[in-house]
Amino acid sequence: xxxxxxxxxxxxxxxxxxxxxxxxxxxxxxxxxxxxxxxxxxxxxxxxxxxxxxxxxxxxxxxxxxxxxxxxxxxxxxxxxxxxxxxxxxxxxxxxxxxxxxxxxxxxxxxxxxxxxxxxxxxxxxxxxxxxxxxxxxxxxxxxxxxxxxxxxxxxxxxxxxxxxxxxxxxxxxxxxxxxxxxxxxxxxxxxxxxxxxxxxxxxxxxxxxxxxxxxxxxxxxxxxxxxxxxxxxxxxxxxxxxxxxxxxxxxxxxxxxxxxxxx
Numbered sequence: 001x002x003x004x005x006x007x008x009x010x011x012x013x014x015x016x017x018x019x020x021x022x023x024x025x026x027x028x029x030x031x032x033x034x035x036x037x038x039x040x041x042x043x044x045x046x047x048x049x050x051x052x053x054x055x056x057x058x059x060x061x062x063x064x065x066x067x068x069x070x071x072x073x074x075x076x077x078x079x080x081x082x083x084x085x086x087x088x089x090x091x092x093x094x095x096x097x098x099x100x101x102x103x104x105x106x107x108x109x110x111x112x113x114x115x116x117x118x119x120x121x122x123x124x125x126x127x128x129x130x131x132x133x134x135x136x137x138x139x140x141x142x143x144x145x146x147x148x149x150x151x152x153x154x155x156x157x158x159x160x161x162x163x164x165x166x167x168x169x170x171x172x173x174x175x176x177x178x179x180x181x182x183x184x185x186x187x188x189x190x191x192x193x194x195x196x197x198x199x200x201x202x203x204x205x206x207x208x209x210x211x212x213x214x215x216x217x218x219x220x221x222x223x224x225x226x227x228x229x230x231x232x233x234x235x236x237x238x239x240x241x242x243x244x245x246x247x248x249x250x251x252x253x254x255x256x257x258x259x260x261x262x263x264x
Contacts (some may be wrong), residue, residue: 014038017064018170024059033060040065051082052076052099054091054263055245060168062088071246072161073144076102092117097148119230120146122200123179128153131176137198140176143183145202150179160229161244163187169193182206186229205230208263210238216261224257228264239263 010072014034018025039062043050044067053066062069068078072091078086082203087108089096094117096110110212128140128150142154143163151157158166167175175193177184179200180239188195208231216223226248227239236242245264252260256262 020063021059023225037064047086048084048085049088050082051088058089060119079103094120094147111209118203119180119200123198125149125153138176139170142178143180161247163191167193180230183229185233202230210233210234215240220259223259223261225261
């Protein structure tokens with residue numbers, strides 16, 4: 001999680017902001033972007049707005065106009081600590097919903113109404129109710145990457161970073177874990193708690209294979225491979241570390257490996 005008061009206050013001149021993205025944006029591309037960046041910074045100032053950007057955002061958003069960057073749940077929590085009246089979420093629908101849940105008195109905006117998540121869209125409230133009817137009394141642990149309506153049908157929510165701890169903290173022999181099948185299987189491999197999973201998958205993470213990792217290691221023998229737990233279990237097993245995006249950042253900061261491949 002990173003809070004950037006310099007960007008929030010529009011304190012940095014545009015040339016210094018460009019320095020943050022010079023490896024991703026060419027000098028020829030910059031003038032067109034600079035006009036939009038200047039307009040966004042001014043709008044944030046006049047509207048008393050804060051811009052949250054998920055770790056998956058592109059560099060020209062992440063490094064130039066975002067005030068707070070990080071994981072989706074942490075973003076919403078950090079927004080609650082600001083005095084901004086408008087929260088702009090550079091992310092997908094469930095992230096904006098989470099921000100609104102934690103900031104009910106603030107205006108929450110999302111730039112693109114089409115910004116969806118294949119994982120969140122893999123399950124509906126009626127699916128949760130059917131699972132509960134099939135397994136009466138078994139608590140439902142729901143990944144935060146879900147709609148507010150699905151969360152409302154659940155017993156507790158978790159993140160990719162605390163899923164195992166949440167499952168074990170319930171003190172029960174079985175749980176229903178939704179919606180990510182791979183996250184559930186990766187957690188199941190680390191605990192004695194029986195996990196009943198749903199068939200949801202992230203359309204990006206499910207594409208990675210152990211062969212991809214083997215190819216990377218062939219090309220870069222010194223590489224450290226870091227995978228997200230939404231990846232298939234065989235991909236996680238072939239990696240050197242698995243964790244949430246925030247945990248990935250922490251791993252790199254602590255260990256300083258010479259070369260890293262992020263599988264996420």
